[in-house]
Amino acid sequence: MSKFKLFMENFLVYGLGSVISKVIPLIMLPIITRLMPDPAFYGLFDLSHTITSFGTAIAILGMYDAMFRYFFERDDEEYRKDICSTAFIFTLGTSIAIFLLMILFEKEIAVWVFADEQYGLLVYLTAIATLLGATNGIISAPTRMQNKRKVFLVTNTLSPIIGYAVSIPLLLAGHYLVALPLAGIVSSFLLEGAFAYMNRRFFSFNRFHGEYLRNMLKLAVPLAPTFLVYWLFNSADRLMISNMLGVQANGIYSIGSKLGLASQFIYQAFAGGWQYFAFSTMKEENQVESNSKVFEYLGLVSFISCMFICAISKEFYELVFTGEYVAGYIVSPYLFLAPLLLMLYQVIANQFLVVKKTWPGMMVLALGALSNIGFNYWLIPLLGVEGAGLATLLGYILTVLLASLVLMRMKLLIVTGRFLLAIGVMAMYFTVWRCCLINELGMSLGAAVLGTVILLVLYRQEVGMLMKR
Template identity: 55%
Template sequence: MNKLKLFIENFLVYGFGGIISKLIPLMMVPIVTRVMPTTDYFGISDLSNTVVQFASALAVMGMYDAMYRMFFEKEDEEFKKDVCSTALVFTVVMSVVVFLILIVNKNQIAHYFFSDTKYAYIVYISAMATLVGATNGIISAPTRMQNKRKIFLVTNTISPILSYSISIPMLLAGYYTIALPFAAVIAGITMEITFGILNHQWFDLRRFNWDLLKKLLVIAIPLLPNFLIYWVFNSCDKVMITNMIGIGDAGIYSVGSKLGHASQLIYTAFAGGWQFFAFSTMKEDNQVESNSLVFEYLGIISFVATSFICAWSYGLFKVLFSEEYLSGYIVAPYLFLAPLLQMLFQVACNQFLVIKKTWPNMLILSAGAAVNVIINLALIPVLGIEGASIATLFGYIVSDMLCVIVLCKMKLMVVRKKFLFSCLVMVTYLLIWRILFSSKLLSATILALILTTVYLVLYKSELALLFTAVKSKVRK
C-alpha cells in the first residue's frame, strides 16, 4: 500500500498541476478559434508550436531525463548539485546553438513548416520560445525532484493564465499570427525567472563537471532520437497536411487534435508523478510485476476514456466550434487514444531506462514512426485529416506491441491474457463505432457503456481489492 500511496499522491498532485497547465489552453480553444477569422491562423499558430517542439528536442538532447535519472543515483546532496549544474550548462549552450540555427535558416524553415517564406518572422518568435523553454525545463526540475508539490501547483496555474491574459488582447487587436506564440514566450520567461529564484541553490556554473557530463550524455544521447521520433508522431502530420492539402486543413486538424489531446490531461497527470515513483522504487524486488500492472491498468483506463470520446466527439464539436471546424470531430478519438498509447509506451520502456539501456527505445520508436509516415503518405491524399490521425494511432500501436514483446523476452515485463483480450475488445469497439455510429450520440454512448461493463466484469477482483484497501484507509 505504501507504493500505491506514493504513486497516487504524485499522480494527483503533480498530475493536477500538469492538468491545469493543459486544461486552460484546452478550454480556450473554442474562444480562440471564434476570434480568428479563418482556420489558417490557428494552423499557423499551432505550426509555430510544432517548430518549438522540434527545436527544443534538439536543444535539450535528452538531458532532462538523464538529469532526473542521475539525481537519484546517490543521496549525496553535493553530487545532486553537480548533476543539476552540469545539465544546465550543457542545455544553455545547446539552446543558444539551436537558437542561432533557427535565425540563420528562418526562410527555409518558414517554407517547410508554414509552406511560405512570408512567415519567416514567426520563426524568430519560435527561436525565442525554444531558448526559453529548453532551459526552463532544467531550472524547474529540482522543484519536482524534491517533491515540492504546492509550488508546482501554483506555477502551473499562473503560467497559462498569464499567457492568455497577453494573447487574447493581441488577438482582439488583430495580431492573429503572433499572439499565441509571443504570449507563450513572455509566460515562459516569467516562469524561468521564478524557478531560477526558487532553485538557485542547485545551480552553480563552477560545479560543471566534465566527467559527470560524459555520464549524463551516455544516458541522454540515445534519448534524443526518441524525442525527435515523438515529434514525428505528434507534429509531423501537421506539416505533411500543410504541404499536401493546405494550411487551412492543418488548422482544422489542429483543433481536432486539441480536443483529442484532452487525453494529455490523463497523460500529464501520469507523467507528473510517474518519474518520481518509477525511479524511487526501481530497486525493489517486485518492480517488474508492479510496472506491468501499472501498464495494464492504465491501458484499461485509456480504453474506457477513449470509448466515450468516440461517442461524444461529434456533439462536442457541434456545440463548441463553428461549422468550418466541424469536420475535425472525426480525428479527435484517434488523437485522444494516441497520447495514451504513448503513456503506455513510456511505462513499458522505463524498464530500459532502469537498467541504463536507452537504445532499444530508439529502435522501437523508429519502427512506429516509420509506419506513421508511410501511412500518412498513403492516407492523407485519400482520407484527408482522418488519414493523418489514423497514421498517428497505428504508429503508436506498432511501437507498443514491439516494446512489450521485447521486454517480455527480456523478462522485464509480464502481460496477462486478460489484457490481450481487453485489447481485442477495444479494437472491435473502434471498428463498430467508425462504421456505424461516428455521428450518433445515443447509440455510440450505449456502445461505450457496454464496453465499460465488459471491463468491469473482467477486472472485478482487482476493483474489489482496491475498494477494500480504500475503505480500510478511510476508516483509519
C-alpha cells in the same frame, strides 16, 4: 509510504495540476477560434509550435531524463547539485546554438515550414520559444525531483492564465499571426524566472563536472533520437497535411486534436508523477511485476475514457465550434487515444532506462515513427485529415506492440491474458463505433457503458481494492 499510495498521490496531484492547465485552454478554445476566424492562422501557430518542439528536443539532447536518472543515483545533496548544474550548463550551450542557427536560417525555415518567407517574424518568435523551452525544462526539473506537488499545481494554473492575458488583447487588436506565439513566450519567460529563483541552490556555473557530463551523455545521446522520434510522431502529420492539403486543413486538424487535451489530463498526471515513482522504486525486488501492473491499469483507464470520447466527439464539436472548425471532430478520437498509447509506451520503455540499455527503445520508436510516416503517405490522400489521425494511432499501436514483445523477451514485462482480452474489447468498440455508430449518440454511449462494464468485471478484484482504499 506504500508504493500504491506514492503512485496514486503523485498521479492524482499531478493530474489535478494537468487538469487545471489543460481545462483552461479547452474552455478558451472556442473563444480563440471566434477571435481568429481564419483556420490558416491557427495552422501557422501550430506549425510554429511544431518547430519549437523540434528545436527543444535537439537542444535538450536527452539530458532531462539522464539528469533525472543520475539525480537518484546517490542520496547526496552536493552530488545532486553537481548533476543539475552540469546538465544546465550543457543544455544552455546547446540551446543558444540552436537559437542562433534558427536566426541565421530564418528565410529558409520560413519558406520550408510556413511556405512563405514573409513569415520571418514568426521564425524569430519560434527561436526565442525554443531557447526558453529547453532551458526551462532543466531549470524546473529539481521541483519534480523533490516531488514538490503544490508548486506544480500553482505553476500549471498560472501558465495558461498569463498566456491568455497576453494573447486575447493581441487577437482583439487583429494581430492574429503573433498573438499566440508571443503569449507563450511571455508565459515561459516568467515561469522560468520563478523556477530559477526557487531552484537556485541546485545550479551554479562553478559546479560543472566533465566526468558527470560524460556519464550523462552516455545515457542521453541514445535517448536524443528517441525525442526526435517523438517529434516525428507528433509533427510529421501536420507538416504532411500542410504540404498535401494546405495550411487551412492543418488548422482544422489542429482543432481536431484539441479534444485530445482531455487525454492530456491523464497523460500529464502520469508524466508528472511517473519518473519520481519509477526511479525511487527501481531497485526493489518486485519492480518488474509492479511496473507491469501499472501498465495494465493505465491501459484500462485509457480504453474506458476513449470509448466515451468516441461517443460524444461529434456532438461536442457541433456544440462548441462553428464553421469549418466543426470538421475537426473526425480526428479527435484518434488523437485522444494516441497520447495515452504514448503513456503506455513510456511506462514499459522506462525499463530500458532502469537497466541502462536505451538503444532498444530508440529502435522501437524509430520503427514506429517510420511506419507513421508511411501510413500518412498512404492515408492522407485517401481519407484527408482523418487519415492523418489514423496514421498516428496506428504508429503508436505498432510501437507499443514492438516494445512489449522486446521487453517480454528480456523478462522486464509481464502481460496477462485478461489485458489481451481488454485490448480486444477496445478494438471491437472502436471499429463498431467508426463503421456504424458515429452518428448515433445514444447507441454509442450505450456501447461505451457495456464495454466499460466488461473491462471492470475483468479487473473486479483491483476495482474492489481501490474502492476500499
